[in-house]
Amino acid sequence: MSAPAAVGGGAAGGRRAAGGRVDGLPVADGRRVRRAMAGLLSAEARAVTGMVGLAALAAAAGLAPPRLLGQIVDAVAAEGAAAVAGVDRLALGIVAATAAQILLTRWTLLVAHRFGERTAARVREQFLDRALGLTPATIERVPAGDLAARGTGDVGAVAATLRDAVPEVFVAATQAVFLLGAVLLVAPVLGAAGLLSLGAAAIAVRWYLRRARAAYLEEGAAGSALADELAATVAGARTVEALGLQGRRLAGGRVAVDRVRRARLRTLFLRSVLFPLVDVSYVLPVVAVLLLGGALHRHAELSLGAVTACALYLRQLAAPLDIILVWMERLQASGAAYARVEGLAAVPPAPAPGTAAPAGDRIEMTGVWYAYDGGPDVLRGVDLTVRPGERLAVVGVSGAGKSTLVRLLAGVDRPRAGTVTVGGVPVADLPPGLLRRQLVLVTQEHHVFRDSLRDNLRLAAPRATDTHLRAALATVGVNWLDELPAGLDTDLGRHPLDGARAQQVALARVVLANPHTVLLDEATALLDPRTARGAERALAAVLRERTVVVVAHRLQTARDADRVAVLDAGRVVELGSHDELVAAGGTYAALWRSWHGDGAR
Ligand SMILES: Nc1ncnc2c1ncn2[C@@H]1O[C@H](COP(=O)(O)OP(=O)(O)OP(=O)(O)O)[C@@H](O)[C@H]1O
Numbered sequence: 001m002s003a004p005a006a007v008g009g010g011a012a013g014g015r016r017a018a019g020g021r022v023d024g025l026p027v028a029d030g031r032r033v034r035r036a037m038a039g040l041l042s043a044e045a046r047a048v049t050g051m052v053g054l055a056a057l058a059a060a061a062g063l064a065p066p067r068l069l070g071q072i073v074d075a076v077a078a079e080g081a082a083a084v085a086g087v088d089r090l091a092l093g094i095v096a097a098t099a100a101q102i103l104l105t106r107w108t109l110l111v112a113h114r115f116g117e118r119t120a121a122r123v124r125e126q127f128l129d130r131a132l133g134l135t136p137a138t139i140e141r142v143p144a145g146d147l148a149a150r151g152t153g154d155v156g157a158v159a160a161t162l163r164d165a166v167p168e169v170f171v172a173a174t175q176a177v178f179l180l181g182a183v184l185l186v187a188p189v190l191g192a193a194g195l196l197s198l199g200a201a202a203i204a205v206r207w208y209l210r211r212a213r214a215a216y217l218e219e220g221a222a223g224s225a226l227a228d229e230l231a232a233t234v235a236g237a238r239t240v241e242a243l244g245l246q247g248r249r250l251a252g253g254r255v256a257v258d259r260v261r262r263a264r265l266r267t268l269f270l271r272s273v274l275f276p277l278v279d280v281s282y283v284l285p286v287v288a289v290l291l292l293g294g295a296l297h298r299h300a301e302l303s304l305g306a307v308t309a310c311a312l313y314l315r316q317l318a319a320p321l322d323i324i325l326v327w328m329e330r331l332q333a334s335g336a337a338y339a340r341v342e343g344l345a346a347v348p349p350a351p352a353p354g355t356a357a358p359a360g361d362r363i364e365m366t367g368v369w370y371a372y373d374g375g376p377d378v379l380r381g382v383d384l385t386v387r388p389g390e391r392l393a394v395v396g397v398s399g400a401g402k403s404t405l406v407r408l409l410a411g412v413d414r415p416r417a418g419t420v421t422v423g424g425v426p427v428a429d430l431p432p433g434l435l436r437r438q439l440v441l442v443t444q445e446h447h448v449f450r451d452s453l454r455d456n457l458r459l460a461a462p463r464a465t466d467t468h469l470r471a472a473l474a475t476v477g478v479n480w481l482d483e484l485p486a487g488l489d490t491d492l493g494r495h496p497l498d499g500a501r502a503q504q505v506a507l508a509r510v511v512l513a514n515p516h517t518v519l520l521d522e523a524t525a526l527l528d529p530r531t532a533r534g535a536e537r538a539l540a541a542v543l544r545e546r547t548v549v550v551v552a553h554r555l556q557t558a559r560d561a562d563r564v565a566v567l568d569a570g571r572v573v574e575l576g577s578h579d580e581l582v583a584a585g586g587t588y589a590a591l592w593r594s595w596h597g598d599g600a601r
Contacts, residue, residue: 025142025150027217028342033335036342040119047115051108055171058104059178064097066312067186070305077304105171112167119166120159123341127155130344137413138347141373144235145228150344153223154337161334165327172320179320183289183313187302190310193292194285194317201281201321208274209332215270216336219263226256271329278325282318289314353431358423358438361388361516361547363409367418370404370570378404379415380570386517391548393558395588396567402551405567406519409549410441422517436460436513442539443521446506450493453484453505460509472511476504476538503535507542517547555595564588 028036041048068090075086131151139147184191233240233249240249293307363386370379378401386392386409394402407413408420411427420427422438430438449456457469464472466488473481480501484490497505510518520539552558559578566574566581566588574581574588581588 025146025340026343026346028339028346030339032346033339033342036338036345040122043122044115044119047111047118051112051115051170052174054104054108054111055174056178058101058108058171059175061097061101061104062175062316063178063182063313065094066309066316067182068094068097069312070186070303070307070309072305073308074303074305108171109167112170113163116162116164116166120162123158123162123338124155127151127341127344130347130349133349134344134347135350143224143228145226145231146224148231149220149224149227150340154220154340157334157337158341161327161330165330165334168323169327169331172323176317176320176324179313179317183310186306186313187293187296187310189296190289190293190302190307193288194310194314197284197288198281198317200284201278204274204277204281205325205328208270211270212267212329212332213336215263215267216333217339219260219267219333220336220340222256222259222263226253226260229253229256267333274329275325278321282321285314285317286311351429353434354425354429356425356429357434358421358425358430360423361438362386362424363420363422363427363439363517363547363549365405365409365415365418365420368408368415368420369417370401370408370413370415372404377416378570379408382418382570382572384565384572384575386547386549388516388547389545390562391543391550391560393550393552393561393564394567395552395555395558395564395591400567401570402567403521406441406521406549406551410439410519411435412441436515438515439517439519440510440513440515441519441521442506442510446502448492448497448502448505451491452486452488453490453492454488456492456505457488457508457512461512461514464512468512469508472508473504475511475541476507477534477541478504478508500534504538507535507538510542515546517549518543520548520550522551522553555592558588559592566591 072087072090075090079086127150131147134147180191180195183194229252233253240246289307289311293302293310296302297304297307365382365384368379368382369377371377382405384405394405396402404413408415409427411420411430414420414426414428422430427435427439449459454466454469457472458464461468469488470481478501481487485495550557550561552561552564558564561578563575563577564581565572566586568587574584574586576584578588578592582592583589
């Protein structure tokens, strides 16, 4: 017996790590997996009925040859050479039944393979739909490698199993049931003896199954952790190099590789115990039937033909059982993979966007509480109104909740309690197209897709003409369009932009989206001073005549704002103009004095 390759990929997921971050996506429990499988079967009810019917016919045809052979034995034993004519007829029957079995089995497999292909496609589509339905907040919070490992390794394993293992196992299982049924019908005593001696195989399989799910889940989790570790190292390669973190990353990589090795050794151990035990237990039923059948025949309680037929049935049983056991390991591994694929269904879907259109530009936070993934509250009862046209700076020490506050204003996250509305409509309920005409969040993370410059810009305004696109680029100071090999058609995957140009593209998108409010969070914080000056100029052009909420890292920004909101441990503790707050002599005044020297205004 040969074991198919073990299937890797994915984390057991759903655990919480320190800081309240979700360490991986959830894994579906046994009930959810069974329900999902039933759903897949009922979607293919006709094919399943056809498979069952054909497999039953094939298995029934397979029962004839041993029975006919038994009759030949009986005929020869009773009549000797005189039985020749009858034997010929019976032999012809054996040939016909065998041919029928082969043809019907091929037909069943064809139907089953087609069923497997269609179902595999369905699983892929479901996964893709669910992955696309995840909220940005969920995607941000799960390890990058986990979703990728599920979408590739796990979905691939499930699809391969549906295509290869399921048809083979289905046909083999039907055959096994028919063979056992036949023995029980021909000689119930021999059937019972055969069943009992198959108990050894059952014990070995039970031992294996008890351990296999956890072992394969761990193997998947270890694969995901390794993918994650590698992805993090590659994504942060420059930082790793700059800070001399190679040693630490290597050590992390070694731990992840070691975990994969240990997980694989564990599943290998399980297989290497199971298979030899099972091989031995195939022989036991035949031995039992021959011994018991021989004794019964001697006491004239059973014909020689019946003993022969039963021994042959049980001997034949080894083939389907072997197929089932070879694939069982794959089924087990894919069961774990499917649990991880179905785990996506347990993630709460993004709520359907509402239909109400905002009436006006006023943004209001009322009684807003927010916590990351059940962690401690990061915003605690925030009330804040952003007046149309104003520039509002948000200041506070690191960890006060400034970034969280603008993420909620931008509709990226929903408050745990309270409301965040624009023009009276909850921002998180706005469909993306409408939302980006109201508010746009600009951070230091901006993504340029491997696509043309035109399509990269049109993400913000799908119907914008080239004239609009060029005007938007000009607004943010782009003077390098002509340097690109194909202007707006340039493929930015093949001709990547540097950080400063990518930032300009991101800002041009804001111009195209034309929101009434821009939220800024560290938009230029990571740029070098020369690039940052250019970006600041571009930003100033983007912000003109818009409402602006800016997370102010330099108090200079706060001084230039119309109003300043001071956040402290998730609460707005002061709100007013720079001058008012300095005069009030509170937290902001202290910050300002320490930053600017005593007596400053
Ligand atoms: N994704 C996250 N998951 C869990 N906790 C988070 C997450 N992001 C932020 N936090 C926590 O929420 C709190 C507020 O963080 P936030 O980033 O909003 O503060 P901040 O005032 O913007 O800080 P900084 O100026 O350092 O960016 C912090 O305690 C932080 O550790």
